Amino acid sequence: MGDESSGLTPVDQSKLTLSSAKVTAAGIPAVISSAVHSMKKMGVGKTVKTLRMVNQKEGFDCPGCAWPDPEHRSSFEFCENGAKAVADEAMKANVNAEFFAKYSIAELAGKSDYWLNSQGRIAEPMYASKKDSHYQSISWSDALGKISDKLKSLKSPDNAAFYTSGRTSNEAAFLYQAFVRMYGTNNLPDCSNMCHESSGKALISTIGIGKGTINLDDFNYADTILVIGQNPGTNHPRMLTALRDAKDNGARIIHINPLTETGLIRFKHPQDYMKLNFSSTKLSDVHIPIKIGGDAALFKALNKMIIESGNLDEEFISHKTKGYEEYRASLESLDWDRVVTDTGISQTTIEGVAKLLIDSKTVISCWAMGLTQHKNGVAVIQEVVNMHLLGGHIGKQGAGLCPVRGHSNVQGNRTVGIWEAPTDSFIDNLETGLEVTLPRQHGYDVVNAIKAIESGELDFLFCLGGNFISATPQTMRTSAAVENLEMGVHVSTKLNRSHLVQSDEMIILPCLGRTELDIQQSGKQFVTVENSMGVVHTSRGTLNPASSALKSEPWIIAQLASMTLDKSTIDFRSLVENYDAIRTLIAKSIAGFEDYNTRVRQENGFKLPNLPKDAQEFDTSDGFASFSVNDLPDVSLQSDEFVMMTIRSHDQYNTTIYGLDDRYRGIKGNRRIIMMNPDDMLELEIKTRDVVDVTSHFNGTMILSKQWTVIPYKIPKRNVAAYFPEANELVPLESTADTSNTPTSKWIICTISGQNSAAEEE
Ligand SMILES: Nc1nc2c(c(=O)[nH]1)N[C@H]1C(S)=C(S)[C@@H](COP(=O)(O)OP(=O)(O)OC[C@H]3O[C@@H](n4cnc5c(=O)[nH]c(N)nc54)[C@H](O)[C@@H]3O)O[C@H]1N2
Ligand SMILES: Nc1nc2c(c(=O)[nH]1)N[C@H]1C(S)=C(S)[C@@H](COP(=O)(O)OP(=O)(O)OC[C@H]3O[C@@H](n4cnc5c(=O)[nH]c(N)nc54)[C@H](O)[C@@H]3O)O[C@H]1N2
Numbered sequence: 077m078g079d080e081s082s083g084l085t086p087v088d089q090s091k092l093t094l095s096s097a098k099v100t101a102a103g104i105p106a107v108i109s110s111a112v113h114s115m116k117k118m119g120v121g122k123t124v125k126t127l128r129m130v131n132q133k134e135g136f137d138c139p140g141c142a143w144p145d146p147e148h149r150s151s152f153e154f155c156e157n158g159a160k161a162v163a164d165e166a167m168k169a170n171v172n173a174e175f176f177a178k179y180s181i182a183e184l185a186g187k188s189d190y191w192l193n194s195q196g197r198i199a200e201p202m203y204a205s206k207k208d209s210h211y212q213s214i215s216w217s218d219a220l221g222k223i224s225d226k227l228k229s230l231k232s233p234d235n236a237a238f239y240t241s242g243r244t245s246n247e248a249a250f251l252y253q254a255f256v257r258m259y260g261t262n263n264l265p266d267c268s269n270m271c272h273e274s275s276g277k278a279l280i281s282t283i284g285i286g287k288g289t290i291n292l293d294d295f296n297y298a299d300t301i302l303v304i305g306q307n308p309g310t311n312h313p314r315m316l317t318a319l320r321d322a323k324d325n326g327a328r329i330i331h332i333n334p335l336t337e338t339g340l341i342r343f344k345h346p347q348d349y350m351k352l353n354f355s356s357t358k359l360s361d362v363h364i365p366i367k368i369g370g371d372a373a374l375f376k377a378l379n380k381m382i383i384e385s386g387n388l389d390e391e392f393i394s395h396k397t398k399g400y401e402e403y404r405a406s407l408e409s410l411d412w413d414r415v416v417t418d419t420g421i422s423q424t425t426i427e428g429v430a431k432l433l434i435d436s437k438t439v440i441s442c443w444a445m446g447l448t449q450h451k452n453g454v455a456v457i458q459e460v461v462n463m464h465l466l467g468g469h470i471g472k473q474g475a476g477l478c479p480v481r482g483h484s485n486v487q488g489n490r491t492v493g494i495w496e497a498p499t500d501s502f503i504d505n506l507e508t509g510l511e512v513t514l515p516r517q518h519g520y521d522v523v524n525a526i527k528a529i530e531s532g533e534l535d536f537l538f539c540l541g542g543n544f545i546s547a548t549p550q551t552m553r554t555s556a557a558v559e560n561l562e563m564g565v566h567v568s569t570k571l572n573r574s575h576l577v578q579s580d581e582m583i584i585l586p587c588l589g590r591t592e593l594d595i596q597q598s599g600k601q602f603v604t605v606e607n608s609m610g611v612v613h614t615s616r617g618t619l620n621p622a623s624s625a626l627k628s629e630p631w632i633i634a635q636l637a638s639m640t641l642d643k644s645t646i647d648f649r650s651l652v653e654n655y656d657a658i659r660t661l662i663a664k665s666i667a668g669f670e671d672y673n674t675r676v677r678q679e680n681g682f683k684l685p686n687l688p689k690d691a692q693e694f695d696t697s698d699g700f701a702s703f704s705v706n707d708l709p710d711v712s713l714q715s716d717e718f719v720m721m722t723i724r725s726h727d728q729y730n731t732t733i734y735g736l737d738d739r740y741r742g743i744k745g746n747r748r749i750i751m752m753n754p755d756d757m758l759e760l761e762i763k764t765r766d767v768v769d770v771t772s773h774f775n776g777t778m779i780l781s782k783q784w785t786v787i788p789y790k791i792p793k794r795n796v797a798a799y800f801p802e803a804n805e806l807v808p809l810e811s812t813a814d815t816s817n818t819p820t821s822k823w824i825i826c827t828i829s830g831q832n833s834a835a836e837e838e
């Protein structure tokens with residue numbers, strides 16, 4: 077034990093160091109951290125050149141997150157984790173035929189996610205059949221030929237599923253879903269199913285659009301900003317700039333989170349050092365250390381007090397909404413004892429927050445995975461929407477709903493058709509644009525795709541990016557299922573665990589990343605993406621590709637479509653000669669993209685239509701925004717039970733592990749840890765660094781995961797936290813959110829046993 081390359085050595089505590097959580101986010105340590113990280117991976121010259129191109133008009137969109145850029149894209153917004161994402165992509169292409177000759181698939185499967193990622197970019201297409209111990213190189217034409225032969229041989233197109241991760245450009249995503257639907261299925265599961273699906277469902281059902289309703293500029297006019305179940309200091313660092321500016325303009329920030337999360341305590345903008353300004357800004361005015369899963373009770377209580385204050389936007393309620401009376405009546409029986417038990421927050425504190433909201437003319441609510449990945453993910457977001465409807469905080473300057481998206485183009489992917497459950501009107505438009513008839517029966521989302529793989533209904537899985545095995549629930553079960561597939565194909569930039577779980581045949585297709593030059597027949601290409609606030613803009617790769625064998629995602633899809641679809645109304649190959657042709661087809665097929673090629677070339681791109689934001693109008697069945705009445709979720713626990721949330725460290729991008737240090741939380745050198753309240757540790761007689769086994773429980777099913785190191789952390793009692801993806805083996809596949817079917821990655825009921833002191837283990 078002690079080899080950080082191994083994925084299976086949890087008890088290596090020699091490198092685990094603990095210190096108190098940081099108080100100020102960003103600042104000089106962030107600049108140093110990103111510079112060291114980048115220079116180690118790229119060298120000094122490439123670091124400077126590369127980082128200067130992030131989010132510039134002539135540069136590439138940061139692959140880090142979906143937070144929008146400021147309008148003036150000439151200023152260089154420095155973000156530590158964006159720099160890490162860029163540096164990670166700019167690594168040398170060492171994962172080639174030689175590499176795979178050296179390491180067998182079984183050996184690689186024993187390595188940690190951190191080690192796998194740090195080997196570099198994948199250099200060439202690779203192939204392995206089930207009996208092969210090693211991957212071997214294969215030519216592009218042979219690889220694509222095998223995939224297309226397999227697709228043609230399946231009994232039905234519905235025996236295939238096509239996963240997408242959210243870094244894919246609009247152009248690639250549009251071609252992909254067009255190909256998949258023309259092939260004959262809507263089996264288009266995507267990372268969104270595990271991410272903001274609950275937000276989409278909650279917003280469509282209440283305000284008629286599955287997106288947020290604010291512009292970046294609104295932050296400057298907000299009286300109060302709520303940041304709920306989100307850790308922006310780590311996952312959306314550029315949001316801290318918007319929060320700082322909002323504060324300068326008088327906003328109050330309320331942070332609702334079981335953890336304090338450094339980014340929201342104090343923020344020091346790295347660029348201020350250049351201006352010799354050494355002060356930092358205190359960001360959140362109020363931190364509500366809510367118990368995991370307590371948000372529904374909190375928002376019902378807040379809404380009840382807002383209603384009782386009488387300070388409502390009555391005109392908005394009566395002209396723009398429906399269901400107010402029913403909602404008001406439903407709150408009459410709200411039980412304060414239950415609210416205090418569920419939230420862990422006193423009535424006085426909640427009243428204080430309500431007062432701030434009642435006194436605010438403009439409120440913005442931001443949220444992320446702390447709300448979406450719960451059984452009541454949709455309902456709790458509807459509760460936040462209820463609050464906005466009461467105060468008319470939608471469609472006016474400084475107010476609105478702001479689901480903060482994860483992957484940099486996950487929102488764009490959905491807009492251009494990556495969705496297993498498309499609406500009829502979406503398919504109508506697509507049929508007009510593509511001049512074909514398309515399937516309408518809804519396909520599999522991620523969880524249902526895994527179940528269908530398990531039951532043998534799916535024989536083929538194609539992944540456009542992502543890491544299907546590590547990102548999904550119940551890792552061992554999902555891996556065992558995937559081994560039964562006839563073929564697994566991965567279009568990837570970096571090596572990950574999904575490449576190492578062997579179906580009958582495995583193919584890795586290495587593609588260009590966002591940062592790299594993409595040259596097609598007509599010359600240099602750019603692609604387009606949509607940020608979290610619905611602005612579509614260009615992204616131009618500028619770096620030389622890591623390997624000459626890499627192909628662009630649109631090219632790969634176009635070749636495969638041409639080889640697979642016998643009679644196609646569309647000449648896919650000619651579309652990729654110049655991506656303008658793809659955009660022309662998008663303009664014909666998707667609402668809101670008229671004049672795409674012209675408008676996206678404007679300096680800041682263009683904003684997609686958003687009725688609630690633009691006109692306080694709601695594209696619901698009756699034209700009204702609707703209040704929602706939902707029961708409180710049961711968040712009670714048995715006396716020996718804990719609830720676990722799985723969260724990101726400061727040194728990872730989802731399943732890509734950049735390093736082993738969670739700098740802001742003061743936890744370094746080991747990721748297989750459980751953060752626990754010190755009082756709970758005392759009660760269970762667990763000491764710091766004791767090693768425990770964790771068992772998750774769901775509807776009678778138990779999953780055991782061994783050897784986790786316990787560390788004390790400031791977290792509500794009976795709540796624990798562990799890192800994603802290490803803890804995914806504990807997330808039960810059947811435990812999903814109502815309506816959105818999102819795995820409940822923030823609500824895993826578990827028991828903790830078998831504590832041994834670390835010394836005994838060693
Ligand atoms: N550097 C970096 N950037 C990223 C990513 C990354 O991995 N690394 N991932 C990207 C992606 S795909 C996404 S979706 C986003 C994710 O961004 P976040 O949603 O910020 O990511 P998580 O780490 O899942 O954090 C969720 C937060 O919710 C809190 N929380 C958990 N349960 C509850 C609850 O019941 N109630 C409340 N109020 N809070 C709760 C946790 O304490 C934590 O602070 O970030 C994106 N950006
Ligand atoms: N327990 C638990 N599980 C979770 C979550 C959680 O909070 N807790 N979060 C969920 C969320 S919010 C999300 S979004 C999913 C993420 O799920 P995914 O999107 O599937 O996972 P990633 O780790 O982002 O994917 C990383 C891989 O993408 C590939 N890649 C990177 N860039 C590119 C590119 O430009 N093109 C292509 N083709 N490939 C590329 C690389 O090979 C890399 O190894 O995980 C979900 N799973």
Ligand SMILES: [Mo]
Nearest residue numbers: 271272482483
């Ligand atoms: Mo995400």
